[in-house]
Amino acid sequence: MTTTLFDPIRFGDLRAANRIVMAPLTRDRAGPGQVPTPLMAVYYEQRASAGLIVSEATQVCATGQGYLDTPGIYSPEQVAGWRRICDAVHGRGGTIVLQLWHVGRISHVSLQPGGVAPVSSTARRANAKTFTAQGFTEVSAPRALERSELPGVVADYARAARNAIEAGFDGVEVHSANGYLLEQFLRDSVNDRTDEYGGSIENRVRLPVEVIQAVSAEIGAGRTGVRISPVTPANDAAQDSNAQALFNHYIERLAPLKLAFVHVIEGATGGARDIAPFDYEALRRTFKRDHEHGAWIVNNGYTRALAIEAVASGRADLVAFGKPFISNPDLVERLRLDAPLNPLVQATLYGGGAAGYTDYPTLAAAAG
Ligand code: 8OZ
Numbered sequence: 001m002t003t004t005l006f007d008p009i010r011f012g013d014l015r016a017a018n019r020i021v022m023a024p025l026t027r028d029r030a031g032p033g034q035v036p037t038p039l040m041a042v043y044y045e046q047r048a049s050a051g052l053i054v055s056e057a058t059q060v061c062a063t064g065q066g067y068l069d070t071p072g073i074y075s076p077e078q079v080a081g082w083r084r085i086c087d088a089v090h091g092r093g094g095t096i097v098l099q100l101w102h103v104g105r106i107s108h109v110s111l112q113p114g115g116v117a118p119v120s121s122t123a124r125r126a127n128a129k130t131f132t133a134q135g136f137t138e139v140s141a142p143r144a145l146e147r148s149e150l151p152g153v154v155a156d157y158a159r160a161a162r163n164a165i166e167a168g169f170d171g172v173e174v175h176s177a178n179g180y181l182l183e184q185f186l187r188d189s190v191n192d193r194t195d196e197y198g199g200s201i202e203n204r205v206r207l208p209v210e211v212i213q214a215v216s217a218e219i220g221a222g223r224t225g226v227r228i229s230p231v232t233p234a235n236d237a238a239q240d241s242n243a244q245a246l247f248n249h250y251i252e253r254l255a256p257l258k259l260a261f262v263h264v265i266e267g268a269t270g271g272a273r274d275i276a277p278f279d280y281e282a283l284r285r286t287f288k289r290d291h292e293h294g295a296w297i298v299n300n301g302y303t304r305a306l307a308i309e310a311v312a313s314g315r316a317d318l319v320a321f322g323k324p325f326i327s328n329p330d331l332v333e334r335l336r337l338d339a340p341l342n343p344l345v346q347a348t349l350y351g352g353g354a355a356g357y358t359d360y361p362t363l364a365a366a367a368g
Pocket residue numbers: 026057067177178234269
């Protein structure tokens with residue numbers, strides 16, 4: 001029988017009631033101290049029918065922050081805030097993992113402890129903007145991390161993963177996409193280091209692999225996933241000179257860890273799927289080679305028809321939806337019924353309160 005988008009699945013130590021994933025979505029609604037709020041618990045609980053929720057990107061340490069009002073997972077208050085969210089989602093039978101994030105150079109001095117420069121693989125500034133208390137602002141020039149500081153970065157991720165489990169998350173997704181810190185090490189268009197963390201592909205994957213190994217060792221590979229975006233131009237991470245070779249090698253290094261999942265953004269994040277030719281299937285084959293039970297999650301611009309085809313053909317195990325989940329808390333039900341979707345309101349995406357966050361109607365509410 002053909003596998004459908006609505007069939008359950010087990011992968012690693014995780015289980016999902018269907019193959020529909022809520023993609024990580026930055027909404028900038030954390031409270032003081034970067035603590036998740038009760039309103040955020042309402043928002044996630046409303047979306048708990050997703051087979052898997054990947055939380056919004058969450059900084060692993062204070063220097064990992066690059067946007068106003070994004071949540072953290074490094075203080076006891078943040079852990080307590082997230083616990084409320086995990087309890088709410090689990091109360092509805094959902095599964096939720098936390099996305100572990102360090103923005104690297106995609107930040108602004110006004111968001112950094114002590115107002116100092118953000119850190120990166122490089123001291124070169126990105127041609128990118130971020131959202132600060134002053135509105136959209138050019139990112140600040142970074143400082144290149146010293147070789148001796150890198151074990152501390154790895155430790156920050158491991159501690160954050162332990163905090164996530166303590167908060168009640170089912171696992172974590174390491175954010176290794178979209179031009180943030182780990183991709184600032186991966187790509188030769190950004191990484192200009194001359195130590196063993198720069199130069200060759202083997203050297204550039206070193207920090208991301210160390211981070212993912214440390215997280216797996218801390219909480220178990222069966223609760224650990226990774227998100228990649230091999231060809232995205234997001235956040236001035238210009239194409240690597242050989243993206244295919246880079247990501248082939250990266251997945252070769254990750255495959256023996258037997259992670260729960262790999263989550264791949266195909267094409268330009270939030271944009272064209274066909275921005276550059278890339279053989280995603282080669283990565284999937286490598287990941288699955290000795291680990292059939294690891295899940296391959298695909299994302300970016302999937303329609304209902306494309307998602308059904310991706311799962312039925314075996315090209316993907318699960319499909320992540322971003323924007324449709326913002327405006328449709330009951331997206332799973334709508335996809336099942338092939339019902340129309342609520343349109344997205346752009347103005348309320350980032351920051352603010354309940355408007356455009358927890359007030360999108362379900363089908364039932366719209367009918368009532
Ligand atoms: C949109 C706005 C701010 C951050 C990403 C975490 O692109 C993000 C992000 C998206 O991965």
